[in-house]
Amino acid sequence: MTPEEFRRHGRQVIDWIADYLAGIESHPVMSQVKPGEIRRALPASAPERGEPFESVLSDLGQILLPGITHWQHPGFFAYFPSNASGPALLGDLLAGGLGVQGMLWVTSPACTELETVVVDWLAELIGLPERFRTDAAGGGVIQDSASSACLVALLAALHRASGGRVAAEGVDRRYTLYVTSQTHSSLEKAARIAGLGAAGVRVVDADPDTLAMDPSHLRELLAADEAAGAVPAMVCATVGTTSTTAVDPVPAIGAVCRERGVWLHVDAAYAGVAAICPELRWLNDGVAEYADSYATNPHKWLLTNFDCGVLWTADRGPLLGALSILPEYLRNPATSTGSVVDYRDWQVPLGRRFRALKLWSVIRWYGAEGLRAHIRKGVGLAAELAAWIAADPGFELHEQHPLGLVCLRPLWPGLDDPAEADRATLGLMELLNASGSMYLTHTRIAGRVVLRLAVGAAATERRHVEQAWEQIRWEHAALSSTLP
Amino acid sequence: MTPEEFRRHGRQVIDWIADYLAGIESHPVMSQVKPGEIRRALPASAPERGEPFESVLSDLGQILLPGITHWQHPGFFAYFPSNASGPALLGDLLAGGLGVQGMLWVTSPACTELETVVVDWLAELIGLPERFRTDAAGGGVIQDSASSACLVALLAALHRASGGRVAAEGVDRRYTLYVTSQTHSSLEKAARIAGLGAAGVRVVDADPDTLAMDPSHLRELLAADEAAGAVPAMVCATVGTTSTTAVDPVPAIGAVCRERGVWLHVDAAYAGVAAICPELRWLNDGVAEYADSYATNPHKWLLTNFDCGVLWTADRGPLLGALSILPEYLRNPATSTGSVVDYRDWQVPLGRRFRALKLWSVIRWYGAEGLRAHIRKGVGLAAELAAWIAADPGFELHEQHPLGLVCLRPLWPGLDDPAEADRATLGLMELLNASGSMYLTHTRIAGRVVLRLAVGAAATERRHVEQAWEQIRWEHAALSSTLP
Numbered sequence: 001m002t003p004e005e006f007r008r009h010g011r012q013v014i015d016w017i018a019d020y021l022a023g024i025e026s027h028p029v030m031s032q033v034k035p036g037e038i039r040r041a042l043p044a045s046a047p048e049r050g051e052p053f054e055s056v057l058s059d060l061g062q063i064l065l066p067g068i069t070h071w072q073h074p075g076f077f078a079y080f081p082s083n084a085s086g087p088a089l090l091g092d093l094l095a096g097g098l099g100v101q102g103m104l105w106v107t108s109p110a111c112t113e114l115e116t117v118v119v120d121w122l123a124e125l126i127g128l129p130e131r132f133r134t135d136a137a138g139g140g141v142i143q144d145s146a147s148s149a150c151l152v153a154l155l156a157a158l159h160r161a162s163g164g165r166v167a168a169e170g171v172d173r174r175y176t177l178y179v180t181s182q183t184h185s186s187l188e189k190a191a192r193i194a195g196l197g198a199a200g201v202r203v204v205d206a207d208p209d210t211l212a213m214d215p216s217h218l219r220e221l222l223a224a225d226e227a228a229g230a231v232p233a234m235v236c237a238t239v240g241t242t243s244t245t246a247v248d249p250v251p252a253i254g255a256v257c258r259e260r261g262v263w264l265h266v267d268a269a270y271a272g273v274a275a276i277c278p279e280l281r282w283l284n285d286g287v288a289e290y291a292d293s294y295a296t297n298p299h300k301w302l303l304t305n306f307d308c309g310v311l312w313t314a315d316r317g318p319l320l321g322a323l324s325i326l327p328e329y330l331r332n333p334a335t336s337t338g339s340v341v342d343y344r345d346w347q348v349p350l351g352r353r354f355r356a357l358k359l360w361s362v363i364r365w366y367g368a369e370g371l372r373a374h375i376r377k378g379v380g381l382a383a384e385l386a387a388w389i390a391a392d393p394g395f396e397l398h399e400q401h402p403l404g405l406v407c408l409r410p411l412w413p414g415l416d417d418p419a420e421a422d423r424a425t426l427g428l429m430e431l432l433n434a435s436g437s438m439y440l441t442h443t444r445i446a447g448r449v450v451l452r453l454a455v456g457a458a459a460t461e462r463r464h465v466e467q468a469w470e471q472i473r474w475e476h477a478a479l480s481s482t483l484p
Numbered sequence: 485m486t487p488e489e490f491r492r493h494g495r496q497v498i499d500w501i502a503d504y505l506a507g508i509e510s511h512p513v514m515s516q517v518k519p520g521e522i523r524r525a526l527p528a529s530a531p532e533r534g535e536p537f538e539s540v541l542s543d544l545g546q547i548l549l550p551g552i553t554h555w556q557h558p559g560f561f562a563y564f565p566s567n568a569s570g571p572a573l574l575g576d577l578l579a580g581g582l583g584v585q586g587m588l589w590v591t592s593p594a595c596t597e598l599e600t601v602v603v604d605w606l607a608e609l610i611g612l613p614e615r616f617r618t619d620a621a622g623g624g625v626i627q628d629s630a631s632s633a634c635l636v637a638l639l640a641a642l643h644r645a646s647g648g649r650v651a652a653e654g655v656d657r658r659y660t661l662y663v664t665s666q667t668h669s670s671l672e673k674a675a676r677i678a679g680l681g682a683a684g685v686r687v688v689d690a691d692p693d694t695l696a697m698d699p700s701h702l703r704e705l706l707a708a709d710e711a712a713g714a715v716p717a718m719v720c721a722t723v724g725t726t727s728t729t730a731v732d733p734v735p736a737i738g739a740v741c742r743e744r745g746v747w748l749h750v751d752a753a754y755a756g757v758a759a760i761c762p763e764l765r766w767l768n769d770g771v772a773e774y775a776d777s778y779a780t781n782p783h784k785w786l787l788t789n790f791d792c793g794v795l796w797t798a799d800r801g802p803l804l805g806a807l808s809i810l811p812e813y814l815r816n817p818a819t820s821t822g823s824v825v826d827y828r829d830w831q832v833p834l835g836r837r838f839r840a841l842k843l844w845s846v847i848r849w850y851g852a853e854g855l856r857a858h859i860r861k862g863v864g865l866a867a868e869l870a871a872w873i874a875a876d877p878g879f880e881l882h883e884q885h886p887l888g889l890v891c892l893r894p895l896w897p898g899l900d901d902p903a904e905a906d907r908a909t910l911g912l913m914e915l916l917n918a919s920g921s922m923y924l925t926h927t928r929i930a931g932r933v934v935l936r937l938a939v940g941a942a943a944t945e946r947r948h949v950e951q952a953w954e955q956i957r958w959e960h961a962a963l964s965s966t967l968p
Binding site: 001002003004005006007009010011013014015016017018019020021022031033035036037038039042044045046047048049050051053055056060063064065066067068069070071072078079082083084085086087088089090091092093094096097098099100101105106107108109110111113114116117120121122124125144145147148151155165166167168169170171172174175184185186188189191192193194195196197198199200242243299305306307322323325326327328329330331333334339340348349350351353357360361363364365366367368369370430441442443444452 | 485486487488489490491493494495497498499500501502503504505506515517519520521522523526528529530531532533534535537539540544547548549550551552553554555556562563566567568569570571572573574575576577578580581582583584585589590591592593594595597598600601604605606608609628629630631632635639649650651652653654655656658659668669670672673675676677678679680681682683684726727783789790791806807809810811812813814815816817818823824832833834835837841844845847848849850851852853854914925926927928936
């Protein structure tokens with residue numbers, strides 16, 4: 001495709017996206033296709049001869065769009081938001097157009113240096129300490145996801161806990177990782193990937209009401225494991241769990257970690273960016289004092305489309321020790337002098353896109369005040385919704401909803417068996433999701449099914465939340481009337 | 485940013501990229517900035533108030549562009565190509581605009597099903613066997629890189645070799661991985677990440693001339709390790725090594741792997757896509773019979789901008805066994821029935837972009853014949869360059885150059901000490917890279933420094949290779965005349 005053809009088709013695509021976003025409410029939020037339906041509509045083999053770009057756009061609209069679940073739809077409440085925004089899309093497009101690899105400083109210095117600048121900007125915006133900056137002993141880096149960030153943190157923690165033995169000799173004893181039942185599944189996945197196995201994952205008690213980690217039980221487990229010959233490698237505290245946005249008590253957990261010399265990783269994948277608002281800065285309490293690493297995802301709630309997760313560490317030494325290998329064809333004077341950052345040593349893959357461009361573009365377009373307004377809109381709408389639920393005798397509200405996620409349990413007075421009531425709740429959810437006007441998911445609290453409604457899509461306004469609540473009430477009432 | 489603002493700024497960005505690509509030869513290939521120069525030109529803190537998008541574009545041109553090394557420049561020969569193309573950029577842009585997460589089938593069915601379709605298309609185009617298709621027991625998946633692909637392959641191999649013990653209990657004995665000195669460093673990195681340690685990596689001899697793995701030495705090592713109580717987990721054969729495009733003898737290696745029941749991963753990150761040309765189909769000899777997994781990167785030489793690596797496996801069972809975890813909030817009817825693919829279980833991260841769109845867009849725009857023409861252009865230019873080098877008494881050609889990479893050693897008749905000659909070669913390279921008209925890297929063959937010239941950027945035509953060769957000869961002659 002020549003530059004002139006790119007100019008022509010590029011405008012078509014820009015218009016396609018602008019039209020899509022302007023008309024997004026005309027689509028059902030959740031795709032209603034059956035497994036295999038999209039695949040069967042596509043040819044089984046690649047075309048031998050090239051086709052006009054218009055055919056791609058036409059098939060996108062005709063064949064693929066019915067199979068899309070619209071994450072940018074204002075009625076998307078199913079998972080934490082995956083905000084896209086104009087400046088992020090355009091920053092990402094520029095990164096693609098430049099088409100550079102940022103694996104080493106030397107392979108495109110601006111790719112590395114802009115990344116250092118924007119992760120420092122973000123660290124300052126959410127109140128992370130100076131020691132997390134590259135100018136100190138730490139630094140931040142953009143990862144594809146919080147899953148990868150927690151794996152990298154675990155590898156660094158293992159490196160420190162083992163004195164470098166894991167990188168050299170492998171896992172040669174029982175290393176342990178501490179989570180709760182509410183911690184994201186990516187932590188167990190990281191433990192399995194890193195060779196600790198599911199058995200290396202220790203589950204600390206969570207408070208039955210707040211679902212937050214119990215620091216005294218953590219202390220007990222650490223002592224027992226050490227006494228049994230295990231080497232505790234890392235504790236993961238979560239600020240804003242996926243299931244219910246529970247907030248682990250980082251200051252108390254951090255104090256325990258310090259006592260025992262264990263690496264503290266703070267997983268604030270969803271919630272961390274909200275700390276750009278001074279009134280939510282408490283989310284990061286204890287991080288400055290105690291955290292060895294910290295991760296949050298601008299690609300969730302900060303208007304920067306996926307992928308853009310940021311991991312910071314207070315000490316890049318163990319991270320580089322765990323992940324750095326330098327073959328001959330990557331040697332270069334800048335790396336040899338140690339005067340530059342080579343971000344390939346801060347992540348699993350070697351190659352890396354120029355992802356800093358989109359985060360830079362977002363922060364500049366919205367400014368700190370624009371980003372704060374976006375977070376506040378989500379928090380405010382969620383608070384209103386929670387108040388409506390609390391006032392309705394047909395529903396039970398999960399009291400802890402510090403941010404954009406609200407969990408609620410419809411009550412079914414006729415159903416005494418909790419399992420039956422849970423099935424009714426899931427049935428209500430499927431009915432709502434099939435309606436096309438909203439998309440919810442569920443989780444369990446104290447064994448009972450609850451519905452999760454996560455407010456935070458860029459397009460979601462008060463009227464969408466109002467409509468969703470009205471529809472939930474209406475469908476709940478209708479379904480209740482059919483039950484014994 | 486509203487849809488209408490996006491439309492306006494989107495056109496600016498499309499024009500910016502079209503102009504950039506049309507005028508790319510006006511830039512020095514390799515950035516000439518010093519460490520810290522870009523960073524110092526940028527503000528230390530984020531803006532409090534939003535700025536116009538024009539400021540972003542202006543700073544991109546003024547501040548960042550001097551720090552860019554231009555991977556799409558026709559004089560970029562330093563690393564394997566990182567092809568961008570119009571249809572890839574636009575497919576990626578559409579993926580961003582839709583802004584969906586493809587972690588589960590249910591979170592956007594078209595994202596998963598189009599991926600299955602295009603990886604099946606590509607498997608057919610490069611001659612991979614039926615058993616690598618999703619309709620059989622295997623399947624393909626888009627990863628961010630070959631590094632991640634080899635880590636995932638290793639985790640699946642460990643799962644099979646350990647009968648699931650590694651996922652459950654962790655690395656509880658010595659598991660081993662087999663490579664050569666020429667294997668990509670990401671394999672050692674994968675072994676370290678997976679808890680095998682550098683000590684779990686066994687280095688099989690490579691033939692001193694072809695630099696290809698010696699299958700009989702592999703057989704010896706496997707037997708010795710097993711006798712010593714180790715569990716061989718995976719052999720990595722490389723088709724087209726990074727250093728010199730050496731091709732390991734996959735049929736002979738595969739036969740050894742089958743004898744010993746060891747997982748064979750074929751890393752064809754760079755070379756695999758070239759097998760779309762029937763005359764290069766031999767690159768995949770032995771894969772159909774013996775490979776358990778196979779990876780190649782459309783984001784290198786197949787006009788699909790980073791990131792887009794594809795991993796196939798003949799048996800998805802161990803892969804899912806190693807990586808699948810299902811928390812409550814991800815449960816859904818489609819997953820529960822087992823009737824769909826959930827690609828989150830095929831990779832390290834949970835989240836995933838709709839990367840299939842760009843590969844689909846590329847294959848449709850160019851068609852199989854257009855992609856073959858692109859590969860043939862690179863191979864043809866490299867062959868011409870190699871012939872010029874072979875005919876020049878001032879240089880020594882590395883005889884094996886099956887694809888786009890040519891390795892050459894300038895001769896320095898006055899310098900008898902090999903170390904001095906190597907320094908002169910590196911000096912020549914730095915001179916050439918500082919000229920702005922080309923970018924080369926180096927490696928070592930039999931201990932001696934050689935220059936690597938990788939042809940394959942989409943913009944590279946015969947005249948660029950001719951000019952580069954003329955300049956290399958000229959600078960070499962000039963430098964030679966200053967030596968004793």
